[in-house]
Amino acid sequence: MKSDIHVCAAWESEHDRPVYTLGDACPECGAPAVNSAPAPFNPEDPYGKYRRAIKRRNRD
Numbered sequence: 001m002k003s004d005i006h007v008c009a010a011w012e013s014e015h016d017r018p019v020y021t022l023g024d025a026c027p028e029c030g031a032p033a034v035n036s037a038p039a040p041f042n043p044e045d046p047y048g049k050y051r052r053a054i055k056r057r058n059r060d
């Protein structure tokens with residue numbers, strides 16, 4: 001079975017720790033929730049998480 005666990009794309013700025021959800025949006029702040037499986041966030045690329053979130057949205 002495929003894992004559908006997502007993590008808040010903006011957790012670094014909105015929360016003290018990653019917020020996980022099974023949905024497509026963070027239940028706490030409403031930001032897009034992205035697949036938690038890929039590589040960890042790159043601190044040198046603070047906007048990468050937003051680009052990924054936008055990409056995901058455009059695909060839907």
Ligand SMILES: [Zn+2]
Pocket residue numbers: 008009010011014015019026027028029030031
């Ligand atoms: Zn959030």
